[in-house]
Amino acid sequence: MNRIVKAALWAVPPLVFLVVLPLVLIGYIPSSDLSKASSVLGVSITGMIDVVVLFGVILAVLAFVQTWSYGWSIVKPVSSTVHMVVSYTLLLFLLGFGNPLTFGTANISISLSAAGANASGVGTPEISVVSTFLALMVGVAVIIKAGQKWMKWAEEKRFHALDLGAGAQTASQ
């Protein structure tokens, strides 16, 4: 398959799942419901969707570049590593409910008055969902996988040098 066609195909999944799908789904939700959900949860839902879309575009570009580049080129391991780091940041962003710096902990303050509940005498409930385990394990996997990509690149570079040497020998005979 043509390299550019293959690269374009690899850019499709991030565009579909992180750009098209969120924008289509959010289009079905009335804006009044979205603003109410944002005020109840204290987080801008549309802002979060915008960030996910931005991540989708970046990941699509990186997926294109890493598939398009030659295995022996330095572009390949660099783009693969950046792709994994960006994917990991997206995971932390989603687990942290908009804040990747919490390392997998989503801190949510629920505004009862914004939800329309009788909140007299009750403070703002604060809920934390801790997913540090997943953040930690995926982080370890990303480090190992990045190392493997660089090992692959080193081998590809050696294969390429061998191919070039064999090509030059054939030409001289």
Add this chain to the structure above:
Amino acid sequence: MAKHKYSREVKLIGICVIVFEVLSVFTWGAAFYSNVGTLASTAINTVNPSGQSVALVNTSAGATLSVPVKGAGFFPVTITATADFLNSRNQTVAQTQDSVTVSPGETTNLTMVVPSSVGRSNSAIKAYNISINIDVSSVYGLVGITAQVVIEPSKIGGNST
């Protein structure tokens, strides 16, 4: 151009990473399910048949509140409940806390004793608010849910002691 194969190390690392990632996601999902299941069973046990929540302060000082906690899912779950009795300046004047670890299917009581310094008598400290904190965690605290709310005693069926 000859077709080259990657070394065994590279292939092995690739397979191991995939297995590691799949296992991690399954473990996280199972731990999360255990936490939610245990929390749900505790919440059901905390509400009496009339639908009113168990009153933590509808009792005199020294009274004991016991809530059965039933472990659910696949992992042992640690559940910690803390109630801070706050004065008018939101400073903690007394605290009661208990923590239990339950294995799946096992039932243990979470017992909280109303501090002797808080009560209805004139000499007792008046608690204007109670800060309730429920922490459910498993896998060494790396997967969990924490909920905290500051509430007036009257809102949970008690008097403003």
